[in-house]
Amino acid sequence: MSLLTLLFGEKKKTASIAKERLQLIIAREHGTDGRGADFLPALQRELIEVISKYVAVNPDDIKVQLERQDNYEVLEVNIVLPDLKS
Amino acid sequence: MGKTTTSAAFASGLALRGFKTAVIDFDVGLRNLDLIMGCERRVVYDFVNVINGEARLNQALIKDKHCENLFVLPASQTRDKEALTEEGVEAVIRELEHMGFDYVVCDSPAGIERGAIMALTFADEAIVTTNPEVSSVRDSDRILGILQSKSRRAAEGREPVKEHLLLTRYSPKRVDDGEMLSYKDVQELLRVPLIGVIPESESVLHASNQGTPAIHLKGTDVSEAYTDVVSRFLGEDRPLRFVNYDKPGLIKRLFGGK
Numbered sequence: 001m002s003l004l005t006l007l008f009g010e011k012k013k014t015a016s017i018a019k020e021r022l023q024l025i026i027a028r029e030h031g032t033d034g035r036g037a038d039f040l041p042a043l044q045r046e047l048i049e050v051i052s053k054y055v056a057v058n059p060d061d062i063k064v065q066l067e068r069q070d071n072y073e074v075l076e077v078n079i080v081l082p083d084l085k086s
Numbered sequence: 087m088g089k090t091t092t093s094a095a096f097a098s099g100l101a102l103r104g105f106k107t108a109v110i111d112f113d114v115g116l117r118n119l120d121l122i123m124g125c126e127r128r129v130v131y132d133f134v135n136v137i138n139g140e141a142r143l144n145q146a147l148i149k150d151k152h153c154e155n156l157f158v159l160p161a162s163q164t165r166d167k168e169a170l171t172e173e174g175v176e177a178v179i180r181e182l183e184h185m186g187f188d189y190v191v192c193d194s195p196a197g198i199e200r201g202a203i204m205a206l207t208f209a210d211e212a213i214v215t216t217n218p219e220v221s222s223v224r225d226s227d228r229i230l231g232i233l234q235s236k237s238r239r240a241a242e243g244r245e246p247v248k249e250h251l252l253l254t255r256y257s258p259k260r261v262d263d264g265e266m267l268s269y270k271d272v273q274e275l276l277r278v279p280l281i282g283v284i285p286e287s288e289s290v291l292h293a294s295n296q297g298t299p300a301i302h303l304k305g306t307d308v309s310e311a312y313t314d315v316v317s318r319f320l321g322e323d324r325p326l327r328f329v330n331y332d333k334p335g336l337i338k339r340l341f342g343g344k
Contacts, residue, residue, distance in 0.1 A: 013264030018220050019271045026227050026275060 124297025137174030
């Protein structure tokens with residue numbers, strides 16, 4: 001260990017950067033290649049249908065996303081309702 | 087990464103244990119298994135000749151020079167990948183079964199094209215060979231997905247292909263220094279049982295230079311590691327070796343030596 005790293009603290013090891021990057025990319029690719037969450041597009045479509053019955057929403061304002069954090073998955077549904085004043 | 091080296095060593099290991107084994111090169115157009123096995127000058131007919139009915143399987147199989155019950159089926163160097171038809175590959179594998187082969191090792195080419203798909207279609211077990219390196223781990227994850235969707239076992243809804251993970255070119259020192267993904271990291275990412283870790287070693291180059299599968303280089307770490315892999319594949323318990331780095335002591339550092 002050189003004097004510089006002692007003074008300025010250790011730089012992040014590249015192996016742990018590699019692991020973090022792989023965790024993200026593998027989780028994302030599992031979402032798109034048919035393994036795991038392949039129901040997302042259908043879910044999004046049906047949500048739009050149901051919500052459209054009650055509120056006039058723009059299909060682009062409904063976002064469905066699946067995220068993986070450590071050992072659990074988070075299903076995030078984001079619906080932007082139209083401005084009431086208009 | 088290390089697929090052909092591994093296929094050659096693994097098939098030889100099975101043969102050394104007394105199993106009648108065939109190893110098939112699926113890399114049509116870029117064959118190399120013949121070179122690694124040291125039988126390149128004895129290739130007359132190849133896998134594609136057999137599929138097209140231009141030669142009998144008996145004529146194309148090359149008897150290995152190191153092992154009594156090991157045979158090599160080389161790929162064609164001149165045709166393209168489309169020459170491998172599913173029916174043709176299936177017929178060859180069935181015929182090998184009829185000839186009394188215990189194991190057929192399919193050496194897959196890189197990528198996810200026809201050769202690779204054909205190599206995994208009829209698999210009962212798969213050894214996914216990975217380097218502790220980002221692109222290799224990602225590709226392995228992809229191939230694992232394909233294995234579970236495109237194999238015959240998957241298509242027929244039978245029990246899935248049994249997967250094994252093999253790490254090659256592993257450097258315990260670089261792992262220790264935080265420069266390389268550890269085998270535990272890779273296993274956690276891919277979630278496939280580990281069948282072995284092959285250390286990075288100069289002997290792999292020595293082996294390929296001479297056309298001798300690395301498992302025959304007695305006394306080397308690589309040979310021992312591949313022997314362990316074969317034992318684990320056959321269901322025996324073998325502790326993981328060559329994964330820990332021992333810091334050299336003062337004397338060793340002063341006087342060198344390995």
